[in-house]
Amino acid sequence: MKLMVTGGAGFIGSAVVRLAVARGHDVVNVDALTYAACLENVAMVADSPLYTFEQADIRDAAAMNRVLSAHRPDAIMHLAAESHVDRSIDGPLAFVDTNLRGTATLLEAARRFWVEQGRPETFRFHHVSTDEVFGSLGETGRFSEESPYAPNSPYAASKAGADHLVRAWHETYDLPVVLSNCSNNYGPFHFPEKLIPVVILKALAGETIPVYGTGSNVRDWLYVEDHAEALMTVLQKGRVGRSYAIGGEAEARNIDLVETLCRILDRKRPKTRSYADQISFVTDRPGHDQRYAIDPTRIREELGWRPSLSLQEGLERTVDWYLVNEDWWRALQSRDGIGDRLGILP
Ligand SMILES: NC(=O)c1ccc[n+]([C@@H]2O[C@H](COP(=O)([O-])OP(=O)(O)OC[C@H]3O[C@@H](n4cnc5c(N)ncnc54)[C@H](O)[C@@H]3O)[C@@H](O)[C@H]2O)c1
Numbered sequence: 001m002k003l004m005v006t007g008g009a010g011f012i013g014s015a016v017v018r019l020a021v022a023r024g025h026d027v028v029n030v031d032a033l034t035y036a037a038c039l040e041n042v043a044m045v046a047d048s049p050l051y052t053f054e055q056a057d058i059r060d061a062a063a064m065n066r067v068l069s070a071h072r073p074d075a076i077m078h079l080a081a082e083s084h085v086d087r088s089i090d091g092p093l094a095f096v097d098t099n100l101r102g103t104a105t106l107l108e109a110a111r112r113f114w115v116e117q118g119r120p121e122t123f124r125f126h127h128v129s130t131d132e133v134f135g136s137l138g139e140t141g142r143f144s145e146e147s148p149y150a151p152n153s154p155y156a157a158s159k160a161g162a163d164h165l166v167r168a169w170h171e172t173y174d175l176p177v178v179l180s181n182c183s184n185n186y187g188p189f190h191f192p193e194k195l196i197p198v199v200i201l202k203a204l205a206g207e208t209i210p211v212y213g214t215g216s217n218v219r220d221w222l223y224v225e226d227h228a229e230a231l232m233t234v235l236q237k238g239r240v241g242r243s244y245a246i247g248g249e250a251e252a253r254n255i256d257l258v259e260t261l262c263r264i265l266d267r268k269r270p271k272t273r274s275y276a277d278q279i280s281f282v283t284d285r286p287g288h289d290q291r292y293a294i295d296p297t298r299i300r301e302e303l304g305w306r307p308s309l310s311l312q313e314g315l316e317r318t319v320d321w322y323l324v325n326e327d328w329w330r331a332l333q334s335r336d337g338i339g340d341r342l343g344i345l346p
Contacts, residue, residue: 002026003235004073006058006106007080009033011190012128014041015228016077021045023232028071030064031080032057035335040328041189058102064109072117075124075235076110078103081162084193085132085155086343089286092154099158100165103127107169114175125177126235127166131220131245132156133181136289143181144295145243152287163243170241179243180234183294187224187314188321192329192338195254196315199261200322201329203275209262210341213284215255218291222248223314226307233305244303247294250311255279260312264319286345 003020007013008029018041020027027045031037033055045051052071056063058080081099082088088095110125117123134143135150149164151157163179170177186196202209222230230246238244252260262275299305309317322329332338 009037013079019228068113088155089343095158103162133160137291142293142295178238182246183220208280210282244299
């Protein structure tokens, strides 16, 4: 199959690119190379005859039309987005522009290409989204495909709007789409502004490890390579027009997650005092969702996917990866905003 992956130089997109090439698919990686991109993430496939890179912006209609005509993919996996909630609090319009206008522009290019090809039924537009579109849970319950949309952050709202656009292009134009809404990912190549890499890198640097609020917020964590596997499954086996909730069934309070990471580091990179001594509670994120959890019954029973790693196994692997890939994260630490506290209202 020939796949066009948008955002393939980012964290999850690069895992999809690596997996798809390893499976023998042709891949064209379309990425604008924003601050969050890193071509090192796909270095291991860069010389493969199956792999091509196109630096292009999903908001650029002419560029999207050109890339589609040149590469003629069988499917588009759309991951390009502004993805950091704290940055969306500081600058929401960039999220509206990329995640909404960019997705609409890409949908129009995809529709035009699909019509020119004679509307093949096998074509797929796979929109990759987040569980954050469903808002926040209380102590019980889990999100499913039937959960009402109730996004709270500008990031979540822009992703929710993009989900609605994708549905509309299916209902109105018959474009063969599938959607997926996944919980928090973690693992290798996670950009150093997100919680898990922040904890590991602050710990190793001997700096304060910031935990927002009281650390009681709960997230459901999924190892990024398990997500990539789930995305390929949804693409190849998912029913057109349907969405799939994806999660690791691995809920953890932020403070428990951070303490687990500190214990793993205590074992793997021991020093005189525990890394947990560096933990400090800091001002909470405005509108911080209390809890996310996913009921993955549909993808498990209909498509046969389940995560391969427990949270503990995934965290051990992730810490190992950061310990041996210092060159990768050191090179990113000079990027704009890395290491700074973002998303606090004045
Ligand atoms: N990280 C998570 O935990 C998580 C969970 C569920 C869903 N998602 C979704 O998965 C997708 C990927 O997330 P991620 O964490 O890998 O993000 P990321 O920020 O690591 O990567 C995003 C990539 O998109 C590219 N990009 C941004 N704007 C672009 C534009 N206008 N045109 C072309 N490329 C552009 C960036 O250069 C970057 O390489 C996003 O759509 C996100 O909403 C993420």
